[in-house]
Every structure is written in C-alpha cells, then in structure tokens.
Amino acid sequence: MNFNFYKNALGTVTLALLLVIAVHGFSQNSNPENSEDIYRDFKxxxxxxxxxxxxxxxxxxxxxxxxxxxxxxxxxxxxxxxxxxxxxxxxxxxxxxxxxxxxxxxxxxxxxxxxxxxxxxxxxxxxxxxxxxxxxxxxxxxxxxxxxxxxxxxxxxxxxxxxxxxxxxxxxxxxxxxxxxxxxxxx
Missing domain, CATH: 2.40.160.20 (Porin)
Known part of the structure; x- marks a missing residue:
C-alpha cells in the first residue's frame, strides 16, 4: 500500500473527528439556558x-x-x-x-x-x-x-x-x- 494513502486517510479521519468535537461542543454551549446555569452552583x-x-x-x-x-x-x-x-x-x-x-x-x-x-x-x-x-x-x-x-x-x-x-x-x-x-x- 502507498504511504500517502494512509497519510491522507489519517488526515481525513482527524479532520472529521475535530469537526464532530467542534459541533458537539458548540451545540452544548450554544444553548443560553445551559451557559447561564452550568457554573452557577459549584459543589x-x-x-x-x-x-x-x-x-x-x-x-x-x-x-x-x-x-x-x-x-x-x-x-x-x-x-x-x-x-x-x-x-x-x-x-x-x-x-x-x-x-x-x-x-x-x-x-x-x-x-x-x-x-x-x-x-x-x-x-x-x-x-x-x-x-x-x-x-x-x-x-x-x-x-x-x-x-x-x-x-x-x-x-x-x-x-x-x-x-x-x-x-x-x-x-x-x-x-x-x-x-x-x-x-x-x-x-
């Protein structure tokens, strides 16, 4: 197999994971109700x-x-x-x-x-x-x-x-x- 194939595949998978993490993190923090209450009552x-x-x-x-x-x-x-x-x-x-x-x-x-x-x-x-x-x-x-x-x-x-x-x-x-x-x- 070609090394560049693995390199490109790894890059694509890494990019996809970063996008999933970014979207998931954004969706958690984009809800104003959550962002105001999440740290209100530290325990x-x-x-x-x-x-x-x-x-x-x-x-x-x-x-x-x-x-x-x-x-x-x-x-x-x-x-x-x-x-x-x-x-x-x-x-x-x-x-x-x-x-x-x-x-x-x-x-x-x-x-x-x-x-x-x-x-x-x-x-x-x-x-x-x-x-x-x-x-x-x-x-x-x-x-x-x-x-x-x-x-x-x-x-x-x-x-x-x-x-x-x-x-x-x-x-x-x-x-x-x-x-x-x-x-x-x-x-």
Missing part, C-alpha cells in the same frame, strides 16, 4: 485541612510590581476523609503586596502521606482586605495544583481542580506560627 468536597507551620518572614523589599516577601514553610500535618500525613519542611510562600493593597501568594511545598507517597503542592492565592468604608469582608481564596505520582493510590488527585481556603488562627502564648489551609475538590 465541592473537602479533601483535607493542613496545619502548615511557617517560619520568620523575609522582607525582600519593594520591586517594580510591589513589595516582595517570602515565608518559609517549616512543616506541619494534614488530614482529611481519605488522606493524611505531614507537610515536609523546605517549601516557601512567595508573596507580592501589590500597589492596590491586595496580596498575591504563591506557595510551593511537598506533603508526604502516611503511607509514604510524596505530593507536590502549588497554591496560588489572593488576599484582599477591604479599605475603610469599602463593602465586603476580608477575602482569601486559592487555586491549588496537586501533582501525585502516576500509578500511586493518589493518582486521582491529578485529574481534578482544587480550590483552597486560608485561616490564620489566633496563636496561644509560645505557640509556633502556622496557617490552616483547606483543600476542596470541585465536583
């Missing part, structure tokens, strides 16, 4: 809460984008309905206090499950404290990327979107500083 499932110990903040200083600072992640624990373990020391939370007063956080750290699996966490958050007279309260939410080893019992974490919360608890005297990060899977 989430708690995956875990982490008590993340933090070190002393390093103030990097003012930059062209705002004030930069870094907070070391020194350890901690996490637990949820299907998973638990420890937050490994060595991660960092890079922060940018923007000229408008909001703070962008970019944390990268590792967590080790109780059965020895290491997960990589990238947590990108936004904090907003309302100015005096501004409506609304303190706001902090994040988008979390979880990378689990392939063929591990936690591979399912690679196939979802996760949102996060951040709590800064009132510390007791002589208590080491920590934050509480809630991780929720978008269903």
């Amino acid at each position: 989430t499932e708690l995956m875990w809460k982490a008590n993340v110990k933090i070190g002393t903040m390093i103030n990097v200083g003012k930059s062209k984008r705002g004030t930069r600072r870094v907070i070391p992640i020194t350890g901690g624990t996490f637990s949820g309905p299907k998973i638990k373990g420890e937050v490994l020391p060595g991660g960092e939370d890079w922060q940018l206090v923007r000229p408008d007063g909001d703070t962008e956080l970019y944390a990268r750290y590792l967590m080790k499950t109780d059965d020895g699996t290491v997960l990589q966490i990238l947590n990108k958050a936004l904090m907003h404290a309302p100015a005096q007279g501004e409506e609304g309260g303190f706001y902090v939410k994040s988008v979390i990327d979880i990378e689990a080893p392939i063929e591990s019992s936690y591979e399912y974490l690679n196939h979802a979107i996760f949102l996060g919360t951040l709590e800064m608890p009132q510390l007791k005297p002589n208590e080491a500083p920590y934050v509480i990060i809630g991780v929720y899977k978008v269903l």
Whole structure:
C-alpha cells in the first residue's frame, strides 16, 4: 500500500473527528439556558485541612510590581476523609503586596502521606482586605495544583481542580506560627 494513502486517510479521519468535537461542543454551549446555569452552583468536597507551620518572614523589599516577601514553610500535618500525613519542611510562600493593597501568594511545598507517597503542592492565592468604608469582608481564596505520582493510590488527585481556603488562627502564648489551609475538590 502507498504511504500517502494512509497519510491522507489519517488526515481525513482527524479532520472529521475535530469537526464532530467542534459541533458537539458548540451545540452544548450554544444553548443560553445551559451557559447561564452550568457554573452557577459549584459543589465541592473537602479533601483535607493542613496545619502548615511557617517560619520568620523575609522582607525582600519593594520591586517594580510591589513589595516582595517570602515565608518559609517549616512543616506541619494534614488530614482529611481519605488522606493524611505531614507537610515536609523546605517549601516557601512567595508573596507580592501589590500597589492596590491586595496580596498575591504563591506557595510551593511537598506533603508526604502516611503511607509514604510524596505530593507536590502549588497554591496560588489572593488576599484582599477591604479599605475603610469599602463593602465586603476580608477575602482569601486559592487555586491549588496537586501533582501525585502516576500509578500511586493518589493518582486521582491529578485529574481534578482544587480550590483552597486560608485561616490564620489566633496563636496561644509560645505557640509556633502556622496557617490552616483547606483543600476542596470541585465536583
């Protein structure tokens, strides 16, 4: 058989598949009733809460984008309905206090499950404290990327979107500083 025949046939089949996908996707999204309601009521499932110990903040200083600072992640624990373990020391939370007063956080750290699996966490958050007279309260939410080893019992974490919360608890005297990060899977 001729190689060009296979090449042309493969090209035709690929084009046909792309057209089917495009038409199917367009027909799903062209219904105004569906497009307005599809994301109205997101549902989430708690995956875990982490008590993340933090070190002393390093103030990097003012930059062209705002004030930069870094907070070391020194350890901690996490637990949820299907998973638990420890937050490994060595991660960092890079922060940018923007000229408008909001703070962008970019944390990268590792967590080790109780059965020895290491997960990589990238947590990108936004904090907003309302100015005096501004409506609304303190706001902090994040988008979390979880990378689990392939063929591990936690591979399912690679196939979802996760949102996060951040709590800064009132510390007791002589208590080491920590934050509480809630991780929720978008269903």
